[in-house]
Amino acid sequence: MNKTDRRTFIQGLISNASEPISATQIARRMGVSRQTIVGDVALLRARGEDIIATPAGYQYNHVDANEVLLVCRHLPADTADEMGRIVALGGIVRDVIVDHPLYGVLRGELNISTPGDIKLFVAKMAAQKGHLLSELTSGIHTHTILYQDEEQLEAIRASLREAGYLYE
Structure with a gap:
């Protein structure tokens, strides 16, 4: 071939x-x-x-959804909880973006849409002894979040705010 x-x-x-x-x-x-x-x-x-x-x-990419950028801040240990809150409410974590002082904007594609995706991400990170992009910026990072309607988006924001992850 x-x-x-x-x-x-x-x-x-x-x-x-x-x-x-x-x-x-x-x-x-x-x-x-x-x-x-x-x-x-x-x-x-x-x-x-x-x-x-x-x-x-x-x-x-078959997703027919709205998207929004949400700025978050948390410790690496809170990563699964942060993504879990978004996914539990039906959102999709498309990517993570940080503004690095030397390299400028760095983006990592995630496409996290299920609890299984979160477990796989966390397991791969542990197995590879990887680091989060947000560790380069004191935990501050942006996610592109896909959502279906404004009610869902507000629920996601409220959950992240409640946990102290939403950077406002």
Whole structure:
């Protein structure tokens, strides 16, 4: 299979998947390295394909929702609780953004929409001994939150405010 055929196959595989599919799963299926798949997906995105990375793998962005930027501040130990509050109310944590004094705006794609996504994110962070982007900015960070209606957004804001996470 040549590169073009492989990318077309990957595009179809992700498009038809009922749940996210990891680069490792695709690589095994195609008999190539995980890094080859990561590169192919990057090229598909560069061509305009709306493929997003979630903690569980790649999927097409099929979300038809409103979005808002919410500025938050908390300790790393509060990360799961913060995301859990948003997800429990039906929101999706699309990304995290920090304003770094040297590099400017840094953004990490999250696409957290379920409690399972949160557990996977926290487990990966622990396994890789990773650090949160917000640790670069004393805990201050911004999330792009997807929501369905104003009532849901206000409930998310209220929950984050109650926990002391909403930076106002």
